[in-house]
Amino acid sequence: MSQANTSPKSHHESTVIKSAIRSRLLVLTLILLWRTLLSPYDTSAPINPNCLSQPHVDQQQQHLLLPALGSAIESSIVWDSVYYVRIAQCGYEYEQSYAFFPLLPLCISLLSRTVLAPLIPVIGTRAVLGLSGYVINNIGFVFAAVYLYRLSIIILKDHEAALRASILFCFNPASIFYSSIYSETLYALFSLGGLYHLMSGKNAIAVLWLALSGFSRSNGMLNAGYFCFQTMHQAYDAVFLRRRAFLAMQVLVGGALRCICIFIPFVAFQAYGYYNICLGSFPDEMSPWCKARVPMLYNYIQNHYWGVGFLRYFQVKQLPNFLLASPILSLAFCSIVHYAKSNPENFFSLGFCAPTQDKNSASVFFTMNQENHNFKAKKKVIKENPALPPEESKLSANQGYLSVAALPCIFHLGFMAATAFFVMHVQVATRFLSFSPPLYWFASYIMKSPGTRKRWGYVIWAYSAAYILLGSLLFSNFYPFT
Numbered sequence: 001m002s003q004a005n006t007s008p009k010s011h012h013e014s015t016v017i018k019s020a021i022r023s024r025l026l027v028l029t030l031i032l033l034w035r036t037l038l039s040p041y042d043t044s045a046p047i048n049p050n051c052l053s054q055p056h057v058d059q060q061q062q063h064l065l066l067p068a069l070g071s072a073i074e075s076s077i078v079w080d081s082v083y084y085v086r087i088a089q090c091g092y093e094y095e096q097s098y099a100f101f102p103l104l105p106l107c108i109s110l111l112s113r114t115v116l117a118p119l120i121p122v123i124g125t126r127a128v129l130g131l132s133g134y135v136i137n138n139i140g141f142v143f144a145a146v147y148l149y150r151l152s153i154i155i156l157k158d159h160e161a162a163l164r165a166s167i168l169f170c171f172n173p174a175s176i177f178y179s180s181i182y183s184e185t186l187y188a189l190f191s192l193g194g195l196y197h198l199m200s201g202k203n204a205i206a207v208l209w210l211a212l213s214g215f216s217r218s219n220g221m222l223n224a225g226y227f228c229f230q231t232m233h234q235a236y237d238a239v240f241l242r243r244r245a246f247l248a249m250q251v252l253v254g255g256a257l258r259c260i261c262i263f264i265p266f267v268a269f270q271a272y273g274y275y276n277i278c279l280g281s282f283p284d285e286m287s288p289w290c291k292a293r294v295p296m297l298y299n300y301i302q303n304h305y306w307g308v309g310f311l312r313y314f315q316v317k318q319l320p321n322f323l324l325a326s327p328i329l330s331l332a333f334c335s336i337v338h339y340a341k342s343n344p345e346n347f348f349s350l351g352f353c354a355p356t357q358d359k360n361s362a363s364v365f366f367t368m369n370q371e372n373h374n375f376k377a378k379k380k381v382i383k384e385n386p387a388l389p390p391e392e393s394k395l396s397a398n399q400g401y402l403s404v405a406a407l408p409c410i411f412h413l414g415f416m417a418a419t420a421f422f423v424m425h426v427q428v429a430t431r432f433l434s435f436s437p438p439l440y441w442f443a444s445y446i447m448k449s450p451g452t453r454k455r456w457g458y459v460i461w462a463y464s465a466a467y468i469l470l471g472s473l474l475f476s477n478f479y480p481f482t
Contacts, residue, residue: 012163013149016170020145023170024138027179030472035076042478046074048126051090063121070123073130078478081181084108085129095287098273099301101265103216104183108132133181140185141178145170147192148437154199155409156400156441164447165440168460173328173467174434174482176475186216188435191223195437198226199405207261215265218298219419219432222412224259229351229408231255236352266298273297310423321427324482325420327463328430328439332417335442339410342402351407401441413438430467430482 064070077085083100088108092098111132112125119128148169152162177184194209207227214220231251238248274297278290289300302308313321340347413436420429433439447457474481 008159009153012159013146015163016145016149016166017142019167019170020142023175024141024179027175027468027472028134028138030469031076031176031179031476034473034476035072038473038477040075040078040477042078046071048074048086052093053090064124065122067124070127073123073127076476077126077130077181079475081130081133084133084181084183085126088112088129088132089126092273092276095277095297096301096305098269098277098297099305101183101216101218101269103212104133104136104181104186107136107186108181111136130181134179137181137185138179140189144178144185144189144192144435147189147196148440151192151196151199151437152441154196155403155405155437156444157403158400161400161441161444161448164444165437168440168443168464171461171464171468172434172440173464174431174471175464175468176471176481177431177434180475182431183216184431184435187213187220190216191220191435192437194223195226195409198230203258207258211262211265214262215269218266219416221263221266222415224262225412225415226408227255227258227262229411231258233351270295270297306425308424313424313426318426321425325426325429327467328433329417329421329426331439331443331460332413332433332436335438336410336414336417338442339402339406339438343404346404346407347410351404401438401445406438406441409436409438412436427480427482 080100083097084104085108086093087097087100087102087105108129109132112120112128116128116132116135119131123131145166149162149166152165153159156162156165172178174184178188190209190213194206194213197203197209198206210220210223210226212220213223231254234251234255235248238244238251274290274295277297278286278295287300289295289297307313345353413433416433416436417429420426420432424432443457443460446453447460448454471481473479
């Protein structure tokens with residue numbers, strides 16, 4: 001029986017790994033194809049001035065064994081990839097470079113100085129740095145897909161639905177960024193891995209993984225919301241159901257410490273920037289953010305250099321960018337609205353009125369009042385559906401994507417989507433939201449729905465395919481995409 005239970009999961013996990021590898025090979029092949037057939041819009045990618053810390057050191061490698069290959073790799077380093085490779089090579093030299101968090105540059109630097117170091121005489125230092133970025137992100141994506149599948153099994157409790165969701169992620173519309181030198185891959189890996197460990201009841205490991213997500217991107221701080229959700233429910237149980245104030249205090253302190261751990265990477269990086277830029281400078285030479293009561297380097301960079309701010313992107317000339325982001329934002333909106341309409345009691349009560357009867361799916365959020373919820377859920381469902389057998393009643397109260405276990409992920413997606421629409425450069429929404437599990441759970445759900453709703457599954461696949469082709473064409477040739 002144990003073998004029969006694990007066989008589908010093992011088989012499907014193997015399918016996910018193969019799909020992830022094939023999707024990365026497809027994207028990389030498209031990049032090579034478009035780079036070969038078309039001329040890049042901007043040809044400045046290979047330009048690499050000497051590091052400011054070593055201005056007199058000639059970084060150009062002489063007598064390379066394969067200079068053409070090295071030049072091709074360097075030419076593929078475009079858009080934000082330039083910043084990540086430059087930071088890996090020279091460190092944080094300019095104020096605006098602090099917008100890019102250090103986990104990916106550190107990994108690139110480490111790999112290029114160890115495993116791939118023998119390739120430096122063959123293709124050159126910068127090409128090895130670029131190759132290191134490609135290796136890290138494409139391999140990391142495979143692990144991210146596996147973690148999404150494992151997480152989906154816990155939430156959806158349906159192997160087929162989890163498989164569909166994971167394959168959709170493998171061919172997601174932001175695929176070009178997961179195969180380029182961008183931080184999306186590491187962020188997705190540590191966010192999905194952390195959430196999986198959290199849902200598996202491994203809080204300590206989950207804290208570490210989610211903290212690493214904050215070390216790769218600033219929005220990793222939002223992952224503290226999962227522990228806030230957990231703490232909120234456990235404190236409620238301790239106070240109102242168990243009547244144990246000391247236990248509630250323990251829960252609150254534990255939750256606060258976990259959240260602080262997830263915030264530490266962001267705070268530490270801001271302190272690092274303050275130390276490098278502000279300390280030692282004369283007052284007249286200080287950047288304006290250094291003099292603020294709470295100096296926030298990241299907010300200043302986003303506002304000053306990239307014009308990020310609330311409603312600042314709401315301009316007529318930005319309509320094409322809103323159109324470019326409309327599919328992912330529409331999918332996010334529909335997934336949230338569908339959940340809210342299907343489970344209004346769960347959604348609007350923040351899960352406090354949720355009938356949670358599956359201990360494996362939501363135990364981390366409802367550990368203290370599990371039996372109480374189970375009894376209420378079973379009683380309510382049987383009362384409303386007296387003809388249902390006990391097992392079917394149990395399943396009806398908590399189903400897959402609509403289960404209460406998915407609720408914190410729904411709220412997380414809603415906050416991210418609102419931020420992308422109202423605050424950020426809206427075209428970034430495609431890659432900003434592309435890791436979010438509810439998007440793929442909802443898409444997997446409607447693909448198996450009867451009637452006209454199933455057709456939207458084909459629309460989602462067509463959207464993903466179009467953006468993979470469009471993204472690999474535009475992005476790789478230094479044209480604006482997202």
